[in-house]
Amino acid sequence: MAEKEPLIIREQGSFITGGVIKTTPGKINYENPGDPSGQTLHGDHAYVSYQIPADEPQNSLVFLHGALSSGIAWSMTPDGREGLDTLFLRKGYGVYLVDQPRRGKAGRSTLYGSVSGKTDDQLWYHTWRLGTWPNLREGAQFPEGAQAMDQFLRWMTPNTGDYDEKVIADAIAALFEKLQKGILVTHSQGGGPGWRTAILSNKVQGVIAFEPGSGFVFPEGEVPDPITSLSPFGPLSAAGIPMEEFERLTKLPICIYYGDFIPGEASTDWPQDHWRARREMAVLFAECINRHGGNAKVVSLPDAGITGNSHFPFVEKNNVEIAELMDHWIRENQLV
Amino acid sequence: MAEKEPLIIREQGSFITGGVIKTTPGKINYENPGDPSGQTLHGDHAYVSYQIPADEPQNSLVFLHGALSSGIAWSMTPDGREGLDTLFLRKGYGVYLVDQPRRGKAGRSTLYGSVSGKTDDQLWYHTWRLGTWPNLREGAQFPEGAQAMDQFLRWMTPNTGDYDEKVIADAIAALFEKLQKGILVTHSQGGGPGWRTAILSNKVQGVIAFEPGSGFVFPEGEVPDPITSLSPFGPLSAAGIPMEEFERLTKLPICIYYGDFIPGEASTDWPQDHWRARREMAVLFAECINRHGGNAKVVSLPDAGITGNSHFPFVEKNNVEIAELMDHWIRENQLV
Numbered sequence: 124m125a126e127k128e129p130l131i132i133r134e135q136g137s138f139i140t141g142g143v144i145k146t147t148p149g150k151i152n153y154e155n156p157g158d159p160s161g162q163t164l165h166g167d168h169a170y171v172s173y174q175i176p177a178d179e180p181q182n183s184l185v186f187l188h189g190a191l192s193s194g195i196a197w198s199m200t201p202d203g204r205e206g207l208d209t210l211f212l213r214k215g216y217g218v219y220l221v222d223q224p225r226r227g228k229a230g231r232s233t234l235y236g237s238v239s240g241k242t243d244d245q246l247w248y249h250t251w252r253l254g255t256w257p258n259l260r261e262g263a264q265f266p267e268g269a270q271a272m273d274q275f276l277r278w279m280t281p282n283t284g285d286y287d288e289k290v291i292a293d294a295i296a297a298l299f300e301k302l303q304k305g306i307l308v309t310h311s312q313g314g315g316p317g318w319r320t321a322i323l324s325n326k327v328q329g330v331i332a333f334e335p336g337s338g339f340v341f342p343e344g345e346v347p348d349p350i351t352s353l354s355p356f357g358p359l360s361a362a363g364i365p366m367e368e369f370e371r372l373t374k375l376p377i378c379i380y381y382g383d384f385i386p387g388e389a390s391t392d393w394p395q396d397h398w399r400a401r402r403e404m405a406v407l408f409a410e411c412i413n414r415h416g417g418n419a420k421v422v423s424l425p426d427a428g429i430t431g432n433s434h435f436p437f438v439e440k441n442n443v444e445i446a447e448l449m450d451h452w453i454r455e456n457q458l459v
Numbered sequence: 460m461a462e463k464e465p466l467i468i469r470e471q472g473s474f475i476t477g478g479v480i481k482t483t484p485g486k487i488n489y490e491n492p493g494d495p496s497g498q499t500l501h502g503d504h505a506y507v508s509y510q511i512p513a514d515e516p517q518n519s520l521v522f523l524h525g526a527l528s529s530g531i532a533w534s535m536t537p538d539g540r541e542g543l544d545t546l547f548l549r550k551g552y553g554v555y556l557v558d559q560p561r562r563g564k565a566g567r568s569t570l571y572g573s574v575s576g577k578t579d580d581q582l583w584y585h586t587w588r589l590g591t592w593p594n595l596r597e598g599a600q601f602p603e604g605a606q607a608m609d610q611f612l613r614w615m616t617p618n619t620g621d622y623d624e625k626v627i628a629d630a631i632a633a634l635f636e637k638l639q640k641g642i643l644v645t646h647s648q649g650g651g652p653g654w655r656t657a658i659l660s661n662k663v664q665g666v667i668a669f670e671p672g673s674g675f676v677f678p679e680g681e682v683p684d685p686i687t688s689l690s691p692f693g694p695l696s697a698a699g700i701p702m703e704e705f706e707r708l709t710k711l712p713i714c715i716y717y718g719d720f721i722p723g724e725a726s727t728d729w730p731q732d733h734w735r736a737r738r739e740m741a742v743l744f745a746e747c748i749n750r751h752g753g754n755a756k757v758v759s760l761p762d763a764g765i766t767g768n769s770h771f772p773f774v775e776k777n778n779v780e781i782a783e784l785m786d787h788w789i790r791e792n793q794l795v
């Protein structure tokens with residue numbers, strides 16, 4: 124790694140936000156400690172690790188990972204370079220990395236859950252538009268080599284209980300209430316709970332969403348039909364929510380990024396068609412926000428001259444350029 | 460929090476060590492991505508987050524958590540003060556926090572696993588000698604207040620697959636092979652895989668173990684009888700290993716700490732008796748190491764004038780003093 128300036132950190136650590144307490148009826152039996160009667164389980168919270176730079180921070184960035192991921196995705200790259208957390212610390216932001224409820228270090232779930240152990244690396248490799256295993260797509264920004272791929276595939280970590288957007292949004296909203304202000308950065312599946320967090324907490328000043336893949340919301344009565352595609356995950360539906368909730372999304376700037384290898388029209392390659400459907404839904408979502416007076420945009424990175432990115436633009440070889448792009452949007456929207 | 464000097468960090472990030480690849484026989488079916496045939500699962504690795512101070516580090520400290528925990532335990536205190544990681548960064552060490560295989564951010568397991576959602580906070584509260592719920596023990600060093608307890612109980616995160624000392628030791632040994640040298644700090648259940656890591660990798664220069672509760676090893680033929688107690692977990696057994704493996708533990712300094720509220724003789728209070736048995740086994744373990752020419756000691760913190768600590772001395776109100784004690788032992792043993 125090239126020599127860089129040292130990082131000057133005012134404060135760092137970890138903490139927990141949100142969560143609920145589950146209690147079994149009855150009386151605690153001290154002498155029979157395996158008896159759940161009267162005992163509690165503190166669960167469904169989020170884990171947060173954070174760092175605040177020595178100079179007065181520009182603002183706070185809260186990073187929410189996607190499916191099968193954790194705060195790990197923002198704290199490293201497959202080839203061992205600085206993650207988005209450190210890049211934004213260098214730009215003067217406070218950074219907050221979340222493990223959402225029932226994932227990673229926040230694995231204590233109030234529900235029964237199971238982990239399959241099923242071999243599915245290539246399902247995700249293909250879904251995430253990395254290429255056709257084991258070959259990366261032509262012009263890919265993903266770091267080359269077996270070691271980088273080994274690191275990347277080991278980022279995956281399972282749900283320890285049912286995925287629940289509301290549970291996640293409750294915990295992240297509690298974080299924003301603690302911070303009092305900040306910008307939410309989401310990835311993929313994190314998009315859905317991200318919109319709901321912004322609805323729950325008016326301390327969310329802006330949202331940057333990388334490749335949201337589910338959880339799109341529209342005002343009741345304006346929900347588009349499901350978008351069909353060759354995706355093995357089936358048609359993509361959106362949810363209807365009351366207008367007074369949706370309106371909150373018209374009160375803050377929203378920027379949605381999609382990477383490369385997503386065609387404008389239906390494709391016979393299912394990973395490309397899967398994302399074609401998702402970006403289509405994102406465009407409808409942004410149009411709906413803007414129709415109601417908001418400020419949302421969908422950026423296809425190749426249209427901005429940035430090519431070769433998969434579903435994980437912020438960890439690829441050009442992640443410094445991606446961070447620049449985000450920082451530019453943040454400043455353009457007066458969020459510092 | 461009182462104003463402190465900023466931390467000056469040369470390098471930080473995350474990475475993965477160890478792990479295996481599980482493969483389902485057959486050929487990958489690109490068009491039927493849910494078919495596991497030919498697909499892999501990269502799992503059973505450890506997750507590591509690390510920071511290296513700007514000045515040439517004294518040495519590296521690798522922190523391995525205990526049961527139901529993760530790297531979280533070393534990165535915060537229940538009352539929001541600096542964790543052991545930041546305290547040792549300030550002392551000039553490189554710090555490496557592990558989530559062991561099948562725990563936390565390293566939850567990708569090669570095996571099927573399940574999470575019960577059973578209410579058992581008080582089982583652990585009592586086992587860890589915090590007090591009789593909801594009251595802390597008289598003179599406890601554990602931070603007071605409902606908020607601190609809420610944070611602490613939410614540190615718990617479950618196994619996503621069977622607990623396996625060998626799997627854990629393999630992954631941590633891979634970390635030491637990468638670092639080339641360092642000191643291993645373990646807590647509770649982490650003690651067992653800790654000894655096995657030191658046996659696997661001669662890059663482990665010393666071990667500090669907080670309250671090891673299981674996984675004690677002895678040379679075959681010298682294994683003591685199980686120690687019975689009022690513990691609900693049953694009698695405490697030790698494992699026999701070949702002498703050539705055990706001998707490795709005689710080649711490096713080992714320091715084992717136990718906190719307060721552990722009586723010298725059998726107690727009618729099961730949590731105290733549980734730990735009485737464990738400290739007794741630790742004393743036999745250290746005696747065995749020393750009989751074979753090693754350098755191991757068991758320190759009961761009250762004997763060193765440090766009172767009030769539970770099973771988690773390194774996160775309690777006197778954690779700065781605990782860090783001083785560790786640092787003193789490290790220097791005394793020329794490990795810097």
